[in-house]
Amino acid sequence: MRATTARYDLIRGIWKENPVLVQLLGLCPALAVTNTVANSIAMGLATFFVLVGSSLLVATFKNLIPHEVRISAYILIIATFVTIADLVLAAVVPLIHKELGAFIALIVVNCMILGRQEAFASKRPVGRALLDAAGTGAGFMIAVLMMGAFREILGNGSLLGFSVFGESFEPWIIMILPPGGFLTLGFILLAFGWWRERKAEVIRIRQWPHGVASREEAA
Amino acid sequence: MRELPTVHKGEAAGAAGAPPPPEPPTVSSRRLMVTLSVAGAVAGLAIVLVFGWADPRIQAHRARVLREAVREVLDAPDRYKTLYVTAGGLSATPPPGVDTLAAEKVFLGYDAAGQPIGYAITGSEPGFQDFILLIFGYDAVAGRVLGMKVLESKETPGLGDKIIKDEEFVAGFRDAAAPLVGVKAGRRTGDEHEVDIITGATISSRTVIGIINHRLETLEPLLAAHRARLAAGETLAAGKEEGP
Amino acid sequence: MGELLWILISAMLINNFTLSLFLGLCPFMGVSARVGTAVRMGLANIFVLTMTAVCAWLLNSFVLPYAPYLRLISFIVVIASFVQITEMAIKKASPRLFRELGIFLPLITTNCAILGFAIFQTNRGYDFLQGIFFALGAGLGLTLALVLMASIRETSELSSVPALARNMGLVLIIAGSLSLAFMGFAGLFTS
Numbered sequence: 001m002r003a004t005t006a007r008y009d010l011i012r013g014i015w016k017e018n019p020v021l022v023q024l025l026g027l028c029p030a031l032a033v034t035n036t037v038a039n040s041i042a043m044g045l046a047t048f049f050v051l052v053g054s055s056l057l058v059a060t061f062k063n064l065i066p067h068e069v070r071i072s073a074y075i076l077i078i079a080t081f082v083t084i085a086d087l088v089l090a091a092v093v094p095l096i097h098k099e100l101g102a103f104i105a106l107i108v109v110n111c112m113i114l115g116r117q118e119a120f121a122s123k124r125p126v127g128r129a130l131l132d133a134a135g136t137g138a139g140f141m142i143a144v145l146m147m148g149a150f151r152e153i154l155g156n157g158s159l160l161g162f163s164v165f166g167e168s169f170e171p172w173i174i175m176i177l178p179p180g181g182f183l184t185l186g187f188i189l190l191a192f193g194w195w196r197e198r199k200a201e202v203i204r205i206r207q208w209p210h211g212v213a214s215r216e217e218a219a
Numbered sequence: 220m221r222e223l224p225t226v227h228k229g230e231a232a233g234a235a236g237a238p239p240p241p242e243p244p245t246v247s248s249r250r251l252m253v254t255l256s257v258a259g260a261v262a263g264l265a266i267v268l269v270f271g272w273a274d275p276r277i278q279a280h281r282a283r284v285l286r287e288a289v290r291e292v293l294d295a296p297d298r299y300k301t302l303y304v305t306a307g308g309l310s311a312t313p314p315p316g317v318d319t320l321a322a323e324k325v326f327l328g329y330d331a332a333g334q335p336i337g338y339a340i341t342g343s344e345p346g347f348q349d350f351i352l353l354i355f356g357y358d359a360v361a362g363r364v365l366g367m368k369v370l371e372s373k374e375t376p377g378l379g380d381k382i383i384k385d386e387e388f389v390a391g392f393r394d395a396a397a398p399l400v401g402v403k404a405g406r407r408t409g410d411e412h413e414v415d416i417i418t419g420a421t422i423s424s425r426t427v428i429g430i431i432n433h434r435l436e437t438l439e440p441l442l443a444a445h446r447a448r449l450a451a452g453e454t455l456a457a458g459k460e461e462g463p
Numbered sequence: 464m465g466e467l468l469w470i471l472i473s474a475m476l477i478n479n480f481t482l483s484l485f486l487g488l489c490p491f492m493g494v495s496a497r498v499g500t501a502v503r504m505g506l507a508n509i510f511v512l513t514m515t516a517v518c519a520w521l522l523n524s525f526v527l528p529y530a531p532y533l534r535l536i537s538f539i540v541v542i543a544s545f546v547q548i549t550e551m552a553i554k555k556a557s558p559r560l561f562r563e564l565g566i567f568l569p570l571i572t573t574n575c576a577i578l579g580f581a582i583f584q585t586n587r588g589y590d591f592l593q594g595i596f597f598a599l600g601a602g603l604g605l606t607l608a609l610v611l612m613a614s615i616r617e618t619s620e621l622s623s624v625p626a627l628a629r630n631m632g633l634v635l636i637i638a639g640s641l642s643l644a645f646m647g648f649a650g651l652f653t654s
């Protein structure tokens with residue numbers, strides 16, 4: 001197992017290995033409930049709670065869980081936290097809970113959470129597992145916030161319900177409908193691709209004169 | 220249990236060069252079952268505790284939403300009574316063996332003087348995108364719709380969802396005589412049965428009108444029978460009464 | 464009968480599980496590169512969905528009225544066990560099919576479409592026959608979306624794609640276009 005610093009465990013989930021934007025895990029909730037920022041925040045918090053809670057339990061009890069049934073045990077732990085999150089959301093913010101609908105329950109099959117338990121929490125001490133879970137949860141939150149803001153501003157002209165552009169703005173309705181979810185994430189990934197290509201191009205240009213006397217000689 | 224594939228590419232790349240992990244010792248089936256049972260029991264306990272805390276709040280919210288909807292369509296009654304639709308007509312006691320939450324219900328609103336104002340009836344039918352659920356108030360004596368409120372819809376925002384947001388459309392249902400007839404905007408002939416259809420949301424509007432008409436068609440005989448019983452002096456002492 | 468047909472067509476086209484309800488995206492992104500693969504995955508999904516409809520109906524009718532908060536856990540357990548049993552049965556009955564399906568079967572367990580389907584079926588209170596039609600519609604819709612995406616991707620492999628789009632970004636944009644197209648099915652059935 002490659003040794004990593006605690007700091008790296010925390011921040012890698014946030015950007016470099018962002019679960020939604022880089023690893024493309026947990027797309028179902030990321031696309032479905034990001035039509036407003038409020039929904040994105042609620043989903044991000046619920047996922048964060050489930051991720052940190054289950055990582056905590058898995059890392060604490062990893063020596064007691066036999067290898068053969070570990071997946072079932074992880075799923076049981078995750079499902080318990082999700083049920084609790086579902087009940088709490090329904091009791092405290094029933095309107096948002098109605099909008100999130102079935103997707104709170106679907107946090108259980110979010111490949112991101114099970115993947116973190118299997119790959120990390122079951123093999124590391126509790127402290128590291130918590131940092132990793134917090135980093136991944138934060139990364140998920142950032143990704144859905146980004147998408148939620150993009151979709152709500154363009155599709156509804158508002159941010160958290162507050163009108164941003166004023167009366168004359170004609171909202172791009174598609175953005176808050178299903179195609180908007182796909183297109184938003186697609187645009188973000190295209191932007192990442194463009195950025196990567198630009199970086200690679202800069203490196204190519206910098207390395208180009210290396211070992212070559214002049215442009216004419218290279219041509 | 221079969222290993223689930225992990226999608227985390229970074230981890231796989233890092234582990235490729237590491238020495239293979241030691242063979243885990245074989246574990247007895249009894250230990251497997253005990254572990255899972257204990258975990259299951261603890262999980263169940265946690266859920267039951269949280270459910271005990273959350274359920275009253277969820278039920279209270281549900282009741283409050285319903286109360287407000289009934290208030291809105293019946294024009295602020297003093298209180299209302301829940302009636303269940305049974306084979307023998309409307310009854311204040313739920314039919315045996317039926318889940319009270321899922322049973323078909325009608326609500327009867329009373330004003331401050333104890334006189335019945337009208338019935339609040341729910342209905343649901345497929346609209347443009349998906350089902351539309353609404354509640355409407357009906358004055359059975361005058362044969363008029365008192366008000367309409369869409370409770371659940373997935374119609375297209377900006378188009379079909381005008382059935383919720385267009386106040387003129389919703390207000391058009393007040394005092395409309397049943398059965399309702401939908402007319403395109405600007406084509407009214409002054410008939411009291413008419414309701415304006417929203418331009419650009421024809422199908423959603425027609426669905427709303429259709430729900431009301433179909434529900435009244437089905438329930439009219441039961442409502443008439445119930446009114447006859449009320450007029451004959453039958454008191455509905457039994458049954459829950461709820462304040463607004 | 465009209466109602467059952469509405470359930471089937473609605474799940475398949477009007478509220479397609481992948482393109483409108485965002486369920487089943489993991490296989491949609493990962494498995495949709497080849498049409499043959501897509502068809503096989505789709506068929507496996509139809510089978511699992513139909514069985515899930517039956518199990519969910521049994522659970523909802525006889526077990527869960529006593530403990531509604533255990534719904535999620537019991538669904539997961541049932542789905543996971545069922546997929547495990549199916550895997551073992553296929554392995555024994557037809558090793559060739561088992562090799563072909565490969566990694567798909569375990570993937571179906573974490574497929575949000577199956578669990579999402581069970582939850583929708585419960586929320587809408589479908590009875591046995593309605594649940595079966597719902598499963599058929601959902602499975603056919605999933606297969607349709609997978610096959611469409613796979614055909615487009617297979618064809619676009621031969622076209623020149625700009626470097627910045629040579630990743631999942633293009634797949635998502637294509638998915639967005641498909642989703643837009645499927646929005647045209649709204650209003651197919653009106654009362």
